[in-house]
Amino acid sequence: MSNINWLGAHDVFPNPIHCQDLDPSVPGLIAVSERIYPGQLARAYQTGIFPWYSDNQPVLWWSPNPRMVLRAADFKCHDSLKKVIRHFLSDPHKAILVDHDFGAVVRSCATAKRKDQDGTWITHEIMDAYTQLHEQGHAHSIAVLDDQRLIGGLYCVAFGGMVFGESMFSHQTDASKIALAALAAWCNQNQVEMIDCQQETAHLDSLGAAPISRDEFLAHLQIALKQTNIEIPWIFDKEILHRWL
Structure with missing residues (x-):
């Protein structure tokens, strides 16, 4: 996942329109963060992005194609x-x-x-x-x-x-x-x-x-x-x- 954006607490989500499949091995993965920061979940949904990950993983943010x-x-x-x-x-x-x-x-x-x-x-x-x-x-x-x-x-x-x-x-x-x-x-x-x-x-x-x-x-x-x-x-x-x- 070397090409994926790692987000800090104040970073904005990349626009899914402009960053399609940065890593071909994980299509739809837009960004990664260490945790879900305050306000981040609301911003994600309004950008067309959602979290989906498991325990003991970083937070994985997705915008799949197709949807x-x-x-x-x-x-x-x-x-x-x-x-x-x-x-x-x-x-x-x-x-x-x-x-x-x-x-x-x-x-x-x-x-x-x-x-x-x-x-x-x-x-x-x-x-x-x-x-x-x-x-x-x-x-x-x-x-x-x-x-x-x-x-x-x-x-x-x-x-x-x-x-x-x-x-x-x-x-x-x-x-x-x-x-x-x-x-x-x-x-x-x-x-x-x-x-x-x-x-x-x-x-x-x-x-x-x-x-x-x-x-x-x-x-x-x-x-x-x-x-x-x-x-x-x-x-x-x-x-x-x-x-x-």
């Missing part, structure tokens, strides 16, 4: 998920809470067992940094509950009209899909066109996400950051899921 995104209007609510949503809506014990217990959702994402993946990239440093973003109103959680028990959810980052999906978890089948369906419905309601999904997976593809070029993503980001019509604070409940029925 996986879910256009909110393209969310695929298959018939099987519609059936799950109808049951969810009719059950008085099931609920969706937004920004109710951000820390619990992040911890659940961090400890969720995932196929073909050992450990987690959601380190204690990551938890602390995103909790600070949450306290500033720029990180949100969607919790799916059954009889007040957390069964699934997700957390994300938002600046202006741009939403960046971070991580999901399920303790019950389809619970994370319900959280994502709720987020996509809220985005539709608030004219948020795109949810950043960062990297391509078959699971996201099945729900309607698709890759776009980094240049297209960064161009959209600059427009979306200027949106001022977004409802703050985020307030919605499970009734928003009717959007998909």
Whole structure:
């Protein structure tokens, strides 16, 4: 990684448009820092960059090409998920809470067992940094509950009209899909066109996400950051899921 930018506490991120794949062995890696410095995470997202690394690594900052995104209007609510949503809506014990217990959702994402993946990239440093973003109103959680028990959810980052999906978890089948369906419905309601999904997976593809070029993503980001019509604070409940029925 000899060509990669090492950032100090006051260094600005390189513009991803002008520093594409500085090291061909790690495509999309834009910069490295010793830690996540105060204010750095917010600046990264507004530049189209996100952190992804493991414990005992320096902080690795990425802007991949292509970029996986879910256009909110393209969310695929298959018939099987519609059936799950109808049951969810009719059950008085099931609920969706937004920004109710951000820390619990992040911890659940961090400890969720995932196929073909050992450990987690959601380190204690990551938890602390995103909790600070949450306290500033720029990180949100969607919790799916059954009889007040957390069964699934997700957390994300938002600046202006741009939403960046971070991580999901399920303790019950389809619970994370319900959280994502709720987020996509809220985005539709608030004219948020795109949810950043960062990297391509078959699971996201099945729900309607698709890759776009980094240049297209960064161009959209600059427009979306200027949106001022977004409802703050985020307030919605499970009734928003009717959007998909």
